[in-house]
Amino acid sequence: xxxxxxxxxxxRFGGITGLAALMPLxxxxxxxxxxxxxxxxxxxxxxxxxxxxxxxxxDHDAAKxxxxxxxxxxxxxxxxxxxxxxxxxxxLGEKENLAPGLPxxxxxxxxGGGKYQIxxxxxxxxxxxxxxxxxxxxxxxxxxxLFADGTKGxxxxxxxxxxxxxxxxxxxxxxxxxxxxxxxxxxxxxxxAFYERIESDVDGFVLPGFKATDNAGNLDYLIDMRAxxxxxxxGWHGFHAIERxxxxxxxxxxxxxxxxxxxxxxxxxLDELAGKLKYQPEDLANGAADLxxxxxxxxITGEEEAFSHVDLIDFAANIEGAEQAFAFLKPGxxxxxxxxxxxxxxxxxxxxxxIETYRDPKVPGGYKVYTAALKASDAAKLSKxxxxxxxxxxxxxxxxxxxx
Amino acid sequence: MNDDAVExxxxxxxxxxxxxxRGMLLGAVAGGFGAAIAPSHAEAGSSSKASTGSDDEIDLDxxxxxxxxxxxxxxxxxxxxxxxxxxxxxxxxxxxxALQVLLAxxxxxxxxxxxxxxxxQVEPERQGAVGFDTGEALGLDPxxxxxxxxxxxxxxxxxxxxxxxxxxxxxxxxxxPSDAFRPxxxxxxxxxxxxxxxxxxxxxxxxxLARIAKQTGVAQTRWTVMGFGRASAGKGQTTPRNxxxxxxxxxxxxxxxxxxxxxxxxxxxKWQHQGSYQVVRKIAMHIExxxxxxxxxxxxxxxxxxxxxxxxxxxxxxETPDFAARDANGDLLxxxxxxxxxxxxxxxxGIKILRRSYNYTDGxxxxxxxxxxxxxxxxxxxxxxFETLQERLGASDGMxxxxxxxxxxxxxxxxxxxxGSYIGEALFSAQT
Numbered sequence: 134x135x136x137x138x139x140x141x142x143x144x145r146f147g148g149i150t151g152l153a154a155l156m157p158l159x160x161x162x163x164x165x166x167x168x169x170x171x172x173x174x175x176x177x178x179x180x181x182x183x184x185x186x187x188x189x190x191x192d193h194d195a196a197k198x199x200x201x202x203x204x205x206x207x208x209x210x211x212x213x214x215x216x217x218x219x220x221x222x223x224x225l226g227e228k229e230n231l232a233p234g235l236p237x238x239x240x241x242x243x244x245g246g247g248k249y250q251i252x253x254x255x256x257x258x259x260x261x262x263x264x265x266x267x268x269x270x271x272x273x274x275x276x277x278x279l280f281a282d283g284t285k286g287x288x289x290x291x292x293x294x295x296x297x298x299x300x301x302x303x304x305x306x307x308x309x310x311x312x313x314x315x316x317x318x319x320x321x322x323x324x325x326a327f328y329e330r331i332e333s334d335v336d337g338f339v340l341p342g343f344k345a346t347d348n349a350g351n352l353d354y355l356i357d358m359r360a361x362x363x364x365x366x367x368g369w370h371g372f373h374a375i376e377r378x379x380x381x382x383x384x385x386x387x388x389x390x391x392x393x394x395x396x397x398x399x400x401x402x403l404d405e406l407a408g409k410l411k412y413q414p415e416d417l418a419n420g421a422a423d424l425x426x427x428x429x430x431x432x433i434t435g436e437e438e439a440f441s442h443v444d445l446i447d448f449a450a451n452i453e454g455a456e457q458a459f460a461f462l463k464p465g466x467x468x469x470x471x472x473x474x475x476x477x478x479x480x481x482x483x484x485x486x487x488i489e490t491y492r493d494p495k496v497p498g499g500y501k502v503y504t505a506a507l508k509a510s511d512a513a514k515l516s517k518x519x520x521x522x523x524x525x526x527x528x529x530x531x532x533x534x535x536x537x
Numbered sequence: 538m539n540d541d542a543v544e545x546x547x548x549x550x551x552x553x554x555x556x557x558x559r560g561m562l563l564g565a566v567a568g569g570f571g572a573a574i575a576p577s578h579a580e581a582g583s584s585s586k587a588s589t590g591s592d593d594e595i596d597l598d599x600x601x602x603x604x605x606x607x608x609x610x611x612x613x614x615x616x617x618x619x620x621x622x623x624x625x626x627x628x629x630x631x632x633x634x635a636l637q638v639l640l641a642x643x644x645x646x647x648x649x650x651x652x653x654x655x656x657x658q659v660e661p662e663r664q665g666a667v668g669f670d671t672g673e674a675l676g677l678d679p680x681x682x683x684x685x686x687x688x689x690x691x692x693x694x695x696x697x698x699x700x701x702x703x704x705x706x707x708x709x710x711x712x713x714p715s716d717a718f719r720p721x722x723x724x725x726x727x728x729x730x731x732x733x734x735x736x737x738x739x740x741x742x743x744x745x746l747a748r749i750a751k752q753t754g755v756a757q758t759r760w761t762v763m764g765f766g767r768a769s770a771g772k773g774q775t776t777p778r779n780x781x782x783x784x785x786x787x788x789x790x791x792x793x794x795x796x797x798x799x800x801x802x803x804x805x806x807k808w809q810h811q812g813s814y815q816v817v818r819k820i821a822m823h824i825e826x827x828x829x830x831x832x833x834x835x836x837x838x839x840x841x842x843x844x845x846x847x848x849x850x851x852x853x854x855x856e857t858p859d860f861a862a863r864d865a866n867g868d869l870l871x872x873x874x875x876x877x878x879x880x881x882x883x884x885x886x887g888i889k890i891l892r893r894s895y896n897y898t899d900g901x902x903x904x905x906x907x908x909x910x911x912x913x914x915x916x917x918x919x920x921x922x923f924e925t926l927q928e929r930l931g932a933s934d935g936m937x938x939x940x941x942x943x944x945x946x947x948x949x950x951x952x953x954x955x956x957g958s959y960i961g962e963a964l965f966s967a968q969t
Contacts, residue, residue, distance in 0.1 A: 183956075209957045211648040214657065214669075230753060232641035234959040254669070255657050415665045476754050483629075517757045521629060524751035531666035 167266070168193035174200035174241055177263075179251060181210035181231065189213060189253030191261055198246045198267025204239040207231040212255040218242060218263070219250040223276070224469050224535050245269045276465045276536045280414040283461035287417055288410060290457050291331050295400075295407045298327030302400045309375070309393040312385050321379060322443040322498030325372065328357055329450035330457070331407075333423035334416075338406050352406075355399050361436055371396055373439070380440035414533035417462050421455035422530070425523045428452065433515050435508050445491050445500035448515070452488065456481050459526070462533055469532050473525060480522035487518050593774050595619065595734045600679035603648040605953035609801055609811045610960070611651070612685030613891065613916050613950065616771030618732040621764040621895040622739040623817065623912060624747065625689070625725025625946055626756040631696045637965045639755040643686060643729075643746055644959035650742045653679030656749075671748070673741050680735035684742055686960045687728035687815045687948025702964045704802075704809045704949045706919050710816065713924060714931030715942060722819050722944030725759045730815070730914065732893075736765070760944065762819060764895025764912045776846060776854065780822055780896050780909055781939070783839050784846035787854055788881070790891045799889045802918045808963030811952035813916045816890075816923045819897075819944030822910040827939045838935040840875030848877065860884065874935045880926055888925055891916040910940070920947055 168175040175196035182188050187210050205216050205228050217227040218240075226242045246267040250260050301324040308316035336353040343350020348364040356371045363369055369377075370392060378389040431437040432448040459477060466474040493501045501507065601611045628636070646656040657669025693703030729746055733739035740763070750756035768779040769786035776784040790799060797803065802812045827835070832843055840858065841848055848858035850870040860878055862870040871878050882889045893914045902908035915923055931937070951961050 207645075211645040212654065212657070214642060214645065230638045230642060232638070232645040232959060233957050234644070234954070234962050235638065235641045254661070418665070480754060521751050521754060521757060524748060525754060527667045528752070531661070531663045534665035535663065 166193045166195065168196040168201070170197070174202040177201060177203050179203055179205045179216055179253075181205070181207040181213045181216070181253065181256070183209040183211060183233075186257035187212040187253075187255055189216065189251065189256040189258070189261055191251060191263065194262060195264040195266060196244070198244060198265050200241055200243045201265070202239055202241040203228075203251075204237050205231060206237040207233050207235065209233050210256070213253050215254060217252040217254075219252050219260075219535075220247065222535055224532055225249070227470055229470070229472060276468045279465035279468065280462065280533060280536055283463075283465060284412040284414055284417065287412055287458060287461040290461070291334055291410065292408055294327050294331050294454075295335075295404045298324070299400050299404050301327060302397050305375075306393045306397040309385055310390055314379060314383070314385050317385065318379055318441075319497050321372075321376065321441060322446050322496075325438070325443060325498070326446055326450035326453075328372070329424075329427075329447040330454035332357065332427065332451075333420040333454070334410060334412075335403060335407055338403065340402070352399060352403055356396065356403065359431065359436060360439060371399070373437075376438065376440045414462060414465070414536060415530045417458040418526075418530035418533050421458040422523070422527055424451040424455040424458075425519055425526065428519050429516060429523075433508075433512050433519070435503055435505075435512075438503070442503045443498050443500070444503040445488075446498040449488050449491075449500060452481075452484055455526075459529070462529065465536060466529065466532065469536065473528055473532070476525045477522070477529065480518075480525060484518055484522055487515065595680075597678040597680045597734060599681045600652055601681055601683050603644075603651045603684075603953070604956040604958075606955045607811060608953050609813060610683075610685045610950055610953045612683035612730055612732055613800065613813055613893070614796060615681075615683050615732070616774055617767040617769055617893055617895075618681050618683070619734045619765070619767060620732065620736040620739050621767075621912065622729075622731045622733075622736075622743045622761070623764065623895075623914070624729050624731075624743050624761040625759045625817075626727040626729075626747070626750055627759045628691070628697075628726040628755065629757050630755050633698045633965070635753065635755045636692070636697060639750060639753050640686070640961045641959040642749050642753060644954055646746060646749060647684040647686070647742070650674075650684060650738075650745070651679060651682050653677070653682075653738075656745055671741065671745055673744075674738050677735055677738050677741075680733045680738050682731065682733040682735075682738050682742060684746070685728075685730040685732075685815075685950055687730070687950045688961060689724070689726040689728065689946065689948050691726050693949075699964055702808075704812065704814075705805050706814065706921075707949050708920065708947075710920060710945060710947050711924060713927045713942075715937055716931070716945070717941045717943055718945050719943050722760050723946060725946050725948075727756055728815065728817070728946065728948045732767075736763070762895075762897050762912045762944075764897045766896045768894040768896050768911055769892040779894070779911055780824065781827055781835070781839075783835075783841060783843055784854065785894065785911075786892055787841075787846055788877075790889055795889060796891070799922065800891045800916050800918060809949075809951070813918060813950050814920050814923075815948045815950050816913075816915045816917070816920065817944070817946045817948075818913040818942050820911045820913050821908070821941045821943050823939045823941075824907040824909055830939075837872050837875060838939070840871040840877035849875075872935065874933050876930070876934055876936050879929045879934055885925060885929070888922050890922050890926065916950070 168177045170176070177196060178192040180190050203218065203226070207213065211233060214231050215227060215229040216231065218225045226240045228238050228240055231238070244265045246265050246269045249263040249265060251263050252260055301320070305317060305320045305324045308320050332353070338352040339345050340350040340352060348354040348367040354364070354367065354370070357373070358369065358371055359373050374392050375389060375396065378384060378386065378392070428448055428451045432444045432451065435442065435444050437447050438444045459481065463474060463478070491501045492499060496502060601615060603611060630636070649656045655670035655672070655675065659668050659670045659672040659675060661668060690707055690709050693699050693707055729743050731739040731742045747758055767777050769789055770776045772791040776787050779785040790796060800813050802809050836842055836849060846854035848856055848871060850859035850862040858871055858877055858881065860871055860881065860883065864870055878884065893916065895912045896909070897912045898907070898909040900908055917923055954960050954962060
């Protein structure tokens with residue numbers, strides 16, 4: 134499991150010059166009051182109240198360069214539940230789950246000289262200027278760099294998965310060309326997992342010479358279309374048409390052989406295209422969210438593998454793909470929002486605990502067959518554990534998008 | 538969409554939307570109006586327009602306060618609104634701090650919702666952001682929304698470190714005659730009772746609160762019922778009808794004196810004062826059988842006349858039933874197994890409960906019958922009040938032939954929080 138080992142621990146944020154024009158200075162900023170220093174850090178109190186449609190006030194709107202501790206208290210503001218420290222729209226630190234009555238919470242960041250903003254979504258005036266006086270700090274080990282490393286690492290992961298898919302589909306094709314239905318059924322379940330790990334990254338590919346709206350040139354359609362979404366003008370291709378032949382018709386025909394050869398060719402085309410992909414951090418976050426949507430809409434419903442009922446293999450693969458994307462964002466996310474990061478990590482762990490209970494080494498592909506009875510008894514449990522992951526995970530995209 | 542919102546806002550500014558149920562739906566209704574709104578407890582309503590005499594008037598512009606000092610949560614004493622969205626939740630954590638965060642986030646969000654405000658941005662400016670609020674209530678008025686939060690028996694356990702904060706009378710309900718519960722419709726660690734004169738506003742409230750439960754990793758949905766046509770009268774309201782076609786709640790608690798005596802807790806640890814126990818039963822009605830039963834038998838099952846609501850011993854709805862009255866043959870006018878005979882406080886040592894029920898339908902069931910009934914909700918200061926009544930009803934109510942209690946749950950409803958606090962805050966502080 135590739136993960137980034139070289140965490141950069143120092144957290145120093147670049148002071149940004151030339152930003153003055155972006156934030157209009159407050160009338161009182163000439164009289165900015167500088168935060169006192171205790172325990173080696175400047176101390177700034179942020180108070181949220183319900184006054185005037187929600188207000189977000191700082192006791193000091195300036196500090197000396199160095200560590201700054203922000204302590205946030207929500208007294209009566211029902212419309213505000215988070216506060217962020219921004220530098221030119223990049224999130225440097227934040228606190229969520231602020232609500233009236235909860236104890237004061239704080240976060241500390243080391244800031245160089247420059248202009249910053251305290252962002253209180255839901256307040257009547259959402260942004261408050263904050264100034265740090267002193268030397269600007271050079272960018273080093275920034276969150277942006279951590280994310281850049283993460284996206285590169287994730288690209289390698291996708292390459293590896295697609296390479297492995299070419300091999301697995303090659304074996305499936307070979308078994309089908311040889312007319313060996315037992316072998317084909319032994320290989321099919323295992324061949325599914327690769328596409329399901331990365332499908333959110335590759336579902337937009339259109340072959341050269343085709344319009345974006347023509348399914349005949351849509352690689353995702355040609356590889357993974359299910360019976361429920363067929364386009365009669367293009368017909369059925371790919372994994373699930375083969376699945377129907379193997380598990381419902383229980384026969385390999387010339388048509389099956391043609392489908393298998395075509396699938397193998399299309400997977401190789403996918404391999405070429407996937408190698409050229411570049412990712413932004415939010416692509417990883419959105420891709421992970423899309424894979425969880427896939428779990429909800431087609432795996433837990435048993436729609437994906439309607440004939441072979443190997444949906445739990447795809448379920449586990451979707452989760453693995455989502456978790457990999459998250460893992461590559463994690464070093465940067467921990468700097469921005471450690472609470473959210475640990476909650477998402479915890480929910481992934483919960484999902485794993487549940488998936489493990491469905492393992493069955495005797496079944497090809499390694500997971501229990503998702504029978505109608507198993508679906509009836511377990512689908513709600515599976516859906517709920519994914520819901521608990523989906524909600525916090527959906528918050529990641531905006532955090533990482535701002536870090537570029 | 539935006540144009541709509543603007544138009545709606547304009548309309549609101551011009552004085553809100555006022556729909557009189559009397560004018561709108563009922564050409565003529567016999568008696569029962571005229572009681573002026575006399576709000577007390579947390580639900581002293583605010584409205585841009587002075588109320589005109591009856592709680593039966595729907596004023597979509599009306600909002601109910603969420604915060605209060607030394608009062609009950611809204612949604613108990615509040616005159617029943619037209620619709621309900623009721624949902625229970627299972628805790629997914631044993632972290633006390635996480636529960637505290639959820640109750641505080643819920644409280645802040647409910648305060649917003651009851652004002653008719655979104656709980657946060659619907660369309661965030663920031664790229665890649667998901668909405669804080671899901672948006673379907675934008676442009677809609679508060680419509681007297683109340684959201685009442687209940688805490689189930691498993692909240693007050695060692696696992697959460699809250700065993701010492703268990704309200705003294707909190708426990709699971711004992712097994713009662715004719716209980717036929719389905720596990721998937723029973724129990725829960727938290728409950729939300731959202732009542733509103735606009736069904737969409739109620740749905741939006743619970744949907745967005747359920748989302749917060751998942752975002753904070755604290756709780757997961759368990760079961761839910763969407764109800765309509767309030768089936769229990771509050772003060773000043775005409776008695777509504779349940780799906781049997783009978784008036785329901787003729788003898789419901791309406792006076793503050795009775796609320797104090799039977800509903801709101803006023804003793805024991807201070808943090809439970811003005812709290813109450815919420816008992817919920819999902820009661821399926823066997824509609825087809827009922828509809829083919831002769832009305833004289835239906836009347837005997839209730840002990841009342843179907844149209845007038847009068848007890849079988851009398852002529853007018855609000856006459857005190859005479860449980861000893863007999864006809865010329867010497868038979869009781871109100872049969873001994875009639876619903877009102879078994880449930881009356883006169884026959885139960887003075888016990889009363891506040892009923893705040895709604896009709897529901899779940900469509901058509903697996904065997905092709907109308908799937909409908911009553912979401913029974915009662916409030917009482919001691920769960921034993923409900924048990925005493927249901928023990929008798931479950932054993933011998935003539936109605937049992939036509940109903941099944943298929944779901945059940947009990948919750949403690951803490952008092953309203955003061956501003957700057959949240960529901961249940963006292964559970965997490967040192968004071969007892």
